[in-house]
Structures are given as C-alpha cells and as structure tokens.
Amino acid sequence: MSMVSDGPRRGGGKRRRRGGGDGGREMPMVPDVQFSSYYGRPVVKPAPWSHEIAAYLFLGGLAGGSGLLAAGAQLTGRKVLRRNSRLAALVAIVLSAAALISDLGRPERFVNMLRTIKLTSPMSLGSWILSGFGAGTSVAAAAEVDRLTGQRLPLGPLRSVLHAAEGPAGLEAAVFAAPLAVYTAVLLGDTATPTWHGAHRDLPFVFVSSASLASGGLAMLTTPVREAGPARRLAVLGVLGDVIATRAMEHRMDPIAAEPLHEGQAGAMLRWSERLALAGGIGTLLGGRHRAVAALSGLALLSASVLTRFGVFEAGMASAKDPRYTIEPQKRRLAARQAAGITGDSITTVD
C-alpha cells in the first residue's frame, strides 16, 4: 500500500503548482508534499521481533494452560492427564524460552533480565514468571519422565527427593500458570504500537481464553477420553471466552486502530482462528467422547490459538509501519477531548 498517496492529506489534490519551471523561481523537488504525515513514513517503530515472539506468545499460553490442567489432574487423581499435561507444559516452556532467547539481540545475555525485578516492565515480570513456572514444571515433569522410563534417570538417592517434591512443584508451577498465559497481553499492550495498545483492555481476556482452548485441545489430543473430561470443559470455556473477548476487543477499539485486525494476512489469520475455534469447540461438545473426534477437535483448537497469536502479532506490526494508524486515532482522541472541554493536556501548546 502506498502510504503517501493513501495518507490523509489536507488541501485535496487540486493544488496547482505555483511558479514552477519559469526559471525565476526554484521548482519544488517534490511538488505534492502536503501530507499530514512526513512523506508517509512511520511515526512509531515496529518491534524488532521476528515470528519467534509470536510463537512465544502461543507456547507461553499453551504451557500455562497445561500447567493448570496438570495441577488439577494431580489434585483429582487423573494420572494420565497429569503426566501428559506436565510433559506438555515442560516441552512448551522449554520451546518458548528457546524462542525468546533466539530473538534477543544478544542471546548470551538472557540472564541480564534476572538481575532486577521491575514492576513497570512486563518483560521483566514475564522473565520471572517464566522462571518460576519453569522451575516447578521441570521438577514435576522430571518425576513423570522417571516413572515413564522405569526409574532409569540417574538420580541415585535424589529419587526419593524428586518424588517427594513433585506434588508441591506441580502446585508451585500452577501459581505461575495463569500469569504466564496473561502477561504477554500486557507486553503487547504496554507499547505505542497502535493496534496492540488499542487492544490493551481486552487483550488479556483474549490471551487467557486462547491459552485455555489450546491447552485443553492438546490434552484432548494426547489423553484418552475417559480422563480428558476437564480438558474438554476447559477447551469449550476457552472457545466461548475467545470468541466473545475477541469480538468485544474489536468493538471497543478505535476503528482505525482495529483495522489491521481485519485486513491482509493478519485479518485472514484471525478469521480462520475464529472458525477453527468454533469448529473445535462444537466438535468437542458433540463428539469429545470419541477418540478420533476429540483428537481432531484438539488439533483445530491448537491451530486456532496459533492463528490468534500470529494474527494479533502481525496486525500490530502492520499498524506500526503505517503512520495513519498512529496519527488518525491520536488526532481523533485529542479532538474528542478538546470538544469535551479538556484543553490542558495537549502536547502542542501556544503559551
């Protein structure tokens, strides 16, 4: 899209060029410069994040949801669901940490984030949530691996310690599970990226819902139907939350800031995300007790969550690259405040 020609330009296109070419006056190098953006260039910079961060959003949610399922299964004596969810949480958290580290400008400095706790920094809090969740999950999952392999982990006398610690460790991880699923919404919302910031009120609900349906879906895929009841219910609740929260979010946002959620690749991903979530939800409700239907529904739900995260990620990146998404909503809200008689908070002043 040519941002220069599409950009909001004042004065219309009928302007005649004055004095050009008569030799007496310099002809403007760029005749038509009256955009209300600077040559169509972005005002804010897009995050220098690749798709690893979008994958991180998905995996973090999947890990958090699986951690909750594992804790519930642990407390209600569902051994297969517990084992599968703990392993799922471990794999997801390891992959998500790997995705995050690979995206850092200096990967060897991941540990720099653990030198401080900063309440104003979602990424600082997130690195602690990730560490807290990872600690409990790795102990709980290690106990499962030990059982799976017939006690072949070279633990020696530590085996009894591991099995004594797995229960508390699973619950410790569960404490960090919901924060792990939700903090990435704040990470995106706490930016000047127009679509992300525009969504800051409702994005937490979209992300926890997406995490719930993804982790429920994965458990439906891995776990026999007789133990997967809670996973099915979590998935269906997640689908309900996802569809409602996403629609509410789009409805409440500035229409211009919401536009990237409907357009291009991001729009297509979010449309398919909703379709797959609904299909997975309906499949779960109608056929969740049949192994094959449950597995297919689980796959649909996982795909829906991937598409939600990539869609929101891409929409934000697109919104940062076009000055229109920064300028128009800002001008509108400034004008609205001034119309309401609030004139003291503009960055532009005359005295």
Next chain:
Amino acid sequence: MGQLSGPTDPAADAGWSPQHPRKGFFTDTSICIGCKACEVACKEWNHNPQDGPLELLGSSYDNTGALGASTWRHVAFIEQSRDRIEEARESGRRLISLGLPKMPGETADDAPPDTDQFRWLMASDVCKHCTHAGCLDVCPTGSLFRTEFGTVVVQADVCNGCGNCVPACPFGVIERRTDGTAAPKTARGPDPVPNTGVAQKCTLCYDRLVDGQTPACAQTCPTESIRFGDHDDLVQRARQRVAQLHAQGRTEARLYGANEQDGVGGTGSVFLLLDEPEVYGLPPDPRVGTADLPTMFKRSALAAAGMLAAAVVAFLGGR
C-alpha cells in the same frame, strides 16, 4: 518505582538528590537552516556508524529519513506552498482560540510573514527524553536509566537486545542496532560497528554533560536553533519565542512537549513547530504505555482469575 504519569521531576523520581537541574534541548525550528551540522556533530562525537548504503530518498533534501539506532539527530525537510502555509496558520489560530486568551491583534494579518508563497520547514528531531519514558519503563534489564540530569540513557553493556523499548517509544526514536555493514573502510580494514544487537539512542551527550560540556549538536548549531540548558529556562524561553512570533502574525508557531500535563508528562526536548506535529513526523497525541499499566494490571488480574475459575469449573464439572 516513581509516579507512572503526570507532572513530576523525573530525576528525583528515580532517586537522585537534587544536585542538578533537569537538562534539555529547545529546538526552535523557525530558525533552522537545514545545514545538518547537528547530524554530523552527533555522529562524530558518538562514533555512530553510517545507517546503511548511501541513497537518495527523494524527499526534499532529507536523505537521512528518520531517527534510528545510529541517527540521533535527524533534520526533516518539508516543502510547502501558500495554501499549506495558510492552513498551518489557521490551525495555529484554532489552537490559540482553544479557550486561551492571547489572540494576536487584528492587525496581525497586515504584517506579511517572510514566507508568503513558499516555504521550507526544517526541523532537527531528537530523542524527547520524556518525563515518563516508555523505553525506560519497559526495559527488563535496567539498561535504560534516568540520569541525574533527568535524561534517559542506554547502558550498552547491560542491554540484552530484547527490543521491547523500540515499540514502547511513542515517538519512534529508539532502535536496536542491527546493521553490521556500515563500518567505514580504513587502511586497516573495516572497523567493527560498536554495540550491534543493542538498543541505541541519543544520550543528550551524557559523557559531555558530566564534564559540564554542551551536547555536540547544540554546540555546533550555527543559528542556535538547537539550544541546550536547564529545562525550565528553555521552556520559559520557548514560550517567549512563541509569543514573539504570534505578535508578528505567525500564528502557525506552537510548542511541542512544553506541557507537563500531556501524555508523557512533558518532554526534556522541547520544540517550536510551524505546523502540526504529524507534518514533521511527530505524533499528535503521544501517550506513554505505562500510563495505562494500572488498567492493564487490573484487567489481567481479572482475566487470570477467570482462567483459574474456568479450570476449577472444568475439574469440578464431573467426569
């Protein structure tokens, strides 16, 4: 953790004892001649590499493009015809009439400004050193910090390159330095580009400030379009300058960043503009993300509670 939004003294908020007044820039674009000496002086002093291949952007005399990891001063060029000048003047008049009493006299239109048919706007942009700096707030390592002068500086050796500060800046200033190709060729081969993979931006020449020196750009500016000094004095001077221009009938003149009630608590770098901010590539109503952080925390707590409740329901709902 200090105050998240609204007027405050940022250095005191960060725990500095009041040993220095807040420092800043006043960039008066009405006397900028577009010489780009500030860009050059900044690059020289800070050893900033070339941004990329040399190219002509086709946007007037601006071939720099934007502020970035290796460009900490950027001179914007905007060419405007008479219609556009009139619009800028009109939008300035609307600002003045927003319940503010200082309307210039009726004789104002009789005093023809020096640019009646055509004008160039030239403006040297720089980091705003916000009172509430989004980049600093979101930095997870503590690499970005508030100096005793109230400015915001990156410690390159602490930064881990996470890039969170880049989208957090409402002005699009800070950037992660990725370019490894920009090293100038010397007899000994290309010098390595310093601080790649790390966020970089204007430091307001922190290294010069601690020695009582003026930042390189302000030192070199031949027209004193860029002034450096105590923030409060500069704002005072900026207000006088706007009043002076208004008295000459140049109602298009306005200040940018001088209001501590704005969305970033006012900026350390204050500008005098001759058109609306977006014309220069500046956001018309910037707001630091942190101002909405309390809301986001509340909504997130609610969402997390909802997720926990859903899990409880899922497990109590029978087999």
